[in-house]
Amino acid sequence: MAVIHDVMPAFELFQPGSISDAVALLNRYGASAWVMAGGLDSFDWLKDRIKRPSVVVDLSQVQGLRGIKAANGGLEIGAGTTLTELARDPQVRDNFGLLAEAAELVASPQIRNQGTIGGNVSQDTRCWYYRAGWSCYRAGGNICYADSPTAINREHAILDADRCVAVNPSDTAPALVALDAQMVIQSASGERIVNAEDYFIGPGVDITRMTVLAPGELLKAIRIPPTWAGAQFYFEKVRDRNVWDFPLLNVAAAAKYSGENIAGIRVVINAAAARPLRLHAVEAAVIGKPRNEETATLAGQLAIQGAQALRYNGYKIPLMRNLVKRAIRGGSGTWTS
Amino acid sequence: MEDKDVTEDIPKNVSRRNFIKGVVASGAVVSTTGYLWRSSALHGQQASAPGSVERLITLNVNGQDRRVDVLKQETLATTLRYKLGLTGTKLGCDRAECGACTVLVDDVPRYACSVLTHTVRGRKIATIEGLAAADGTLHPVQQGVIDEQGFQCAFCMSGFIMATVGYLKTNPNPTRTELAHGISGNLCRCQDYDKILTAMMCGAENMRKKA
């Protein structure tokens, strides 16, 4: 364990002005390059002296990463768009209020003023063993310190754990999955498009990464199709403090109705696993059913099937059940802001 | 985004070395004696790479252009406090959690502890020292604090004032709840927040009266 966790070590800094320059730099420096967007996740690692990149590629000057525009009936959001810009954007608010609400609940105003949507969805986990620099699975070691009989794991996973029990802490990620967004990834060899649902990966796929982004790749933009524009949305974030806190759990849902019945729905929970989980079983079970307490209760029960508690996170199971229930039941009563 | 000059702001027709010599001789560079952080010097080859960064930059702080020698990893709070002598911006956590270092960058509240100085070249930076008028007349939000005395130790105060000034630019007539959300990125350990909010609401009212 480190004997000092302070003072950012020196690094070489590049500030490309265009996406092509940025990608060229990432290509040139490969795994030794650290991509910095808003920098809020990065600074924590760098100031703690745990991650020691020799090269930092700062994206703040890349004009092409900023802004929100209408595209193909939906929206294309530059990955460098700040969370405040996202939360205030009329196109987002009018058609995809779920995402605006999620963005508004991230951390604090100053962080939203600087943090980007690309950074928020690509951020690393906040497991306090891993973040303190312990040599766990995720850090390349062969143990999970958070999954031992004495570990304090109140914030950790109840679903889909595989050696590592860390969770994804993003608020906007589940909203993007619920909206069926697509992630536009650029590298020197070209562009590829990944569904939001597949962008996030669990430890079973790669225990050292939270997303499919590989060295040399840059998340360029996020496309939101018109599919769920103007649908009924539900977002709720449960956290200890009412500002500047990561979710203990959050839920995002988008639904369409045919009369009283649920015609289509996507329900996503985050901070329950290492990636936002789309609750396919819940979706399948409630489609065609009326939106009422009975359906909501059924959804809640289904949601937690297979959930496994660690020593200190048992509360997440009833919490997830109730959040999913509320997401189906809908209505006001969001407590998170 | 406002900053079009994304690579380097040194005039292209002046060789870099001569330029540095020139400004040092003319005294235009802020003195960093004693507080200069060491350079990185990790890579010598980067000068030709796209996006490479020069250390000597211009910062616009409180309406003045200041030439300053900035390390690659230097944060805005460090530059302000240790290079420009603007110690009103406080470091409470250095981890973007407490808000004591809040300054405005192009009118937007940011945690100066978590902004690389190089990312705000040519941007408009405002600190607590720049709020009062040249004749000493306090900014309406500063006056709100005098009127209501909302703080105790006041280590958090500059951050709260800057966060409020920034928030009021987007919503000049907030409700108490709205303003509380607007300044919720700032921690206070002495007070109850209720009086801080009262002082800041008073500041908002002072601003509206003035406007």
Next chain:
Amino acid sequence: MAAPKLVGQNYTVPDLVAKVTGKSKYAEDFRAEGMIFAKLLLSPLPHARVTRLDTTAAMAMPGVKAILTFDDLPKPADSINDNGQVIFANIDGEVPLTNEPVYQGQPILAVAAVDEVTAADAIEKIQIDFEPLPFVVDPLVSLRPGGPNARTKGNYWFIPPPAPAPPGGGQAQNPPRPDIKELKYADGELAEAKDGQLPILSTAPETWAYGDLEAGFKEAALVLDETYVSPDTSHQTLETRTCMAYWQNGKLHIYTGTQSTVQTVGGVARWVGIPPENVVVVSEYTGGGFGSKITGGISLIIPALLAKKANAPVMMRISREEEHYIGRARPGVRSRMKVGFTKEGRITALDMFSVSDNGPFERQGDCNNTGVIASLAYQPKAMRFRGISVLTNTPPRGPQSQPGGTQSHIVMEPVIAKAARKLGIDQVAIRRLNSPEGKALFGPPAGPKAVRQYVTSAFIKQALDKGAQMFRWDERKLESGKRKGSKVRGVGVAVSTYSAGSVGFDGLFVIKPDGMLYVQSGIGNHGTGSVSDCHRVSAELLGVPWDKVVVTSGDTSKNLPWTCPSGGSQTIHAMTRAAHAAGMDAKKKLQEIAAKDLGGRPEDYDVAGERVARKGGGPGMTLAKAAQRAVELGGAYDGHELPKDINRFTRTSATALVGQGLMGVAKDNYPHDGQSRSFVAGFAEVEIDVETGKYHILDYLAVADVGTVIHPRNLGGQILGRSMLGIGHAIGQKWVYDQHYGVALARRFHHNKPPTILDAPQHMDWAAVELPDPETPTGARGIGEPPVGAGACAVLNAISDALGDEIFRRAPVTLDMILTALEAGRPTTEPLTAHI
């Protein structure tokens, strides 16, 4: 007497403009020519011995100026106090640097370099090997038979009983030398640990009793046997304990934040091993203290010694994480209380056992205070207290606003609330019934005659009455427990008390021939306002308008008087007394000068309106003129002769101010029958969402019994500010430690959860009962401490009011605790494990 013009009135404190413009200088804002920077190497292990230390590579780095290790420290030396007693150096006490760290994060060495990056890089170049030693971060684990000890010698401080005083007086005996010993539960005692009850350690070292406990329980209609736990919480002042130090002409200059400008000098001198006259402390502004910066500590000593070794000014910025380690914290306490109540709710007997987490160093008073405060706040007819403050390998504790008192209320208030519900008594009524009044007795029998102490006055019943009315208690409680959708509301009331003033300090000022009153203030400036508020008493007595008062403070080279530390709510009591004494001294001198010059007797003259003049009209002179005459007359008038009883610190300062005008200088010798204690009644309303466990505080009211109000706005700041500190204990503030590795997991604000503006009550208010304390000339008592417990417990009681008693056994009460308890129908969060 004319209506006060200053006392009881709001005014703008003199340092506010500097604060709002960013010009106020806190420790890290000072610069010195040639200043270098220090960083610390911290122990990665909770308990270890350094077996190899090689600093060669670090020292060889360009820019590294000096490395300070344990070997460079002066050895702890015995000292002699003002009574001639020898205070033995505590060889097992805290040291600035160490080769045997006893908590993770303890500083091992410090590197000074031209900049912080170099210093930090140099620390990573230091070769250091550790031999791990047994450790423990949970006091109950240490108390188990065979459990690990935090210190090689044991797990608690054994303090021998003081030697009896010699017959017929004479030289006082030296205080006994404390020692570390080992104490464990007997096997049978642990069997009780089931059901979350705290097992009683029958051999607990801190023990006292009064009254007939057995008879008290016999008389009781209801006996409860409950265990509750309070959290360990860091002070987390927003300014970390950064310090800059340099040496000049043999004197050590320290720039720091402190709660006691004056008394920090002695502490630094002892640690560094130099005479106090060679220490200058500059502390113009202090960024919060709450008890953690009373007289300085290792964060001052390291840069002081490093500056000497490097022969350069050293700035040691303390990071937020380092602040967690060295920044002090409140000891968490787990208590078991057997309490007997009559059917009317009166407490007949209290049998209390407390286990406190002491951290690794000097014994903290919190444990014993849980008993003392319970005995005062709830006036049990008979009581037994047993307790132990257990050493652990966790960061050093220190007093935090209402030390021991907050914990006492956090463990006791839920028991009172439960009893009221069981007995069908109103929550305000049961507290009123058990509250002290008049010169109420409290604490253990003490002294050769085994008598109990008593308070100077207590008006908590009045505070409860006023609060209940302001809060519309009777109306609001009707809504308790009623569900609306997933939401349910509850109201809570709590009482809280703590010490509120010391005596015997000095006042010092000079009225100069310009007619201005120049006050010397040794009070620390951490924003409570007492650094100016107290001195308004002098100005009031002399009829000097506030704009003609200049207060000098914040620098011990500027001739400051002997002053209490601003901790333990002492200041407004102690220093208004001193200000009053100095004011009366000046008034007497003014009357004498007037009589000398204008005829008659001194008592024929009044001092008012910047003049000393004949009563009922007649000749007089301005204070400016009188000041001029004082200089001409010399003697006591301008400070050439000083009172015999003032502290030598004051004497030195007053001597430096001789001949500048009329000097007011005196020690507070006013009578003081009893111990000054203040009280607060807190009222809260919460709304809880039973589907998430999340709750919001809708309203909070604190009503204080604090005697005469000196400065309403600052009083309100103290009452609600400290209430918020307490509310943090109820809603979320905590430590988190991994027991297996003995290290801190919560290292950031978002881990430790100090409350934000959006966690604060949506509405807050305060009031004072405004009944003067009869035992002090200004009638004012201090208020820093008691709001804490009231804030914490009003919220806790509101939660159980909404949801019933089977929700929590420990604070803070977080949403996971509520949700799991509602699911299971009983509290399921581990009741006794520390730091979860």
